[in-house]
Amino acid sequence: MASHSVREAIAAFRRAPGLALLSAMSIGLSLFVLGTFGLVTYNVEVTLRTIERRVEVVAYLRDNVSAEQLEVLQNDVGSFPEVENVTHVSKFEAMRNAMQQLEEFREVFTDLEVNPLPASLEVQLRPDYRDPESVQRVAELIALYPFVEDVQYGREWVEKIYQLRRLGGAVAAVLGIAFAVVAILIIGTTVRMAVLARREEIVVMQLVGATDGFVRRPFLLEGFITGLAGGALALLLTYGAYLAVNGSLIDLEWLPPLWATLGVLAGGILGLAASDTALRRHLVTYA
Template sequence: MKRAATPRPTGAAPSKRHAAKVPAEPPAARSGARSQQTRFSSRLRAWGRHHRAMALDSLYRLIRHPMGNLLTMLAIAIALVLPAALWLTLDSAKLLDAELDESATLTIYLELSVDASQATRIEEAVVADEDVAQTRLITPEQGMAEFQQSLGLDDTLAGLEDNPLPTSIVIYPQSVEPTAIKQLAVRLETFSGVDEVRVDLAWVERLRHLADLGRRVALALGVLFGFGVLLVVGNTIRLAVESRRREIEVVMLIGATHAFVRRPFLYSGAWYGVGGGLLALGLLGLGNHWLAMPVAALAASYGANFVLPQLDVTGSTILLSCSTLLGWLGAWLAVTRHLASIRPR
């Protein structure tokens, strides 16, 4: 105390290396003649430095209280898993959908009087239609063979004297749009020699409606659970702000901007999001593992080769970015709302 109490002449030889630096220059000398550019770049550097420091500081605070923060992240993860799982399911339904689209065909049954050469001519005419991608002619003999094969009724059918089957043409349409297919069917019916055009689109349409419904449900759930994440993060950050209220008051007293005060909390929120997102990915992986075997067995019993979909790199990145963004946004909302109520005393 003695040293401080003794007035020292300005710029006196310092007793220590760093001594007397503060009073050595008059305050007016503060605004130096540095160029605008260096000031801007040094401010940019300072900004980056503070971001880095706060990112690490908030991560450190998170790690210091692992249990409570893990629970928060788990809550976020659970909120994310449900919409993500539904999304995955729909994604796999889309695969099924594509398969169905391929099998969306029309079949023309020709009149029994039509002979083979006439049938070929009709097929050529059909192929000429711009909505037709491909055709396959099935003669009565081929039809019988396929019929026998699929029904396993060799003996019974072999007993028939006449082949009762007409010549048929399977048509793969250019577009799988239901309306386009219907129009095509109407056109095909006017061809001479055509007995009947069969289109069965009802189930394709039903499946489409179902997929559409699923997508909407997934979207609604996503929005709803997204809000859930915002609330979880927001509440956690609100408590964090409250527990650091004094610190915030002090730094605001000595000239901290709102952005400065907000920054560590935004990083905390983002870290919660990252943690929650990673846990959600883990849970999804675990769920996949848990369900893979029964699903494969079930699919096999239908003669299908269906594998449970997994989040690929893109999907994982999207999920992680979403959760990080939600965490950040939740923190932003909480801090901004709360800062308004904090005034330095």
């Protein structure tokens, strides 16, 4: 039974290679749109994550803080559940960093007799606690220590990144669903054409007493294979688009293997689902 389905599906490709190619290309192109969108979404996500990694709370310390007080503060802050890492930057290191980063002021810094820059603690947060509320909570807790002069964390910056992330997620969901629906409609139409082209065959199968499963299986297999081929084509096209853009316009990261595999599989599943829907309409009865 299974061998019949495989033979029939292969025979269908042989009998109408043009239609099979057209179907795979239609599926491939509609999934390509989805693939490109996936590539953009993935890269936006990667960029946002990189930016988020820079989210940190900086606590500026008073000049008179003792070594013991500094140790207590460092241990306390390090034990906060939100905190990933605490780095102490001494007055000397602060000056050295400033001289490295702000070359144009190097001479001004060199002429100074007293180092005006305060020592600080740079507090990095765990990935799950980089939202505005968590960052603000940590900053407020640190500010309670009397030997902390000021706490900064770029409040607006953190909020903007967070908003961008949420907006990105919502846009990805809406556009992703819209593109998937378009892909399903195109695949559905393509498979319906294939089913209509072989309507007489379906009628004869029903006429001679083939079971519904037997009638459906070759078409489902054909839809699945066409969908897989379309998915692979979409992956190739997306990779082509990635190669064309990467390095010349902007730097992009290629999709992780799991995304690529799921994308091709999604093509197969879409082909299968579209075949199933098209068959349901034509299997009611023979005319």
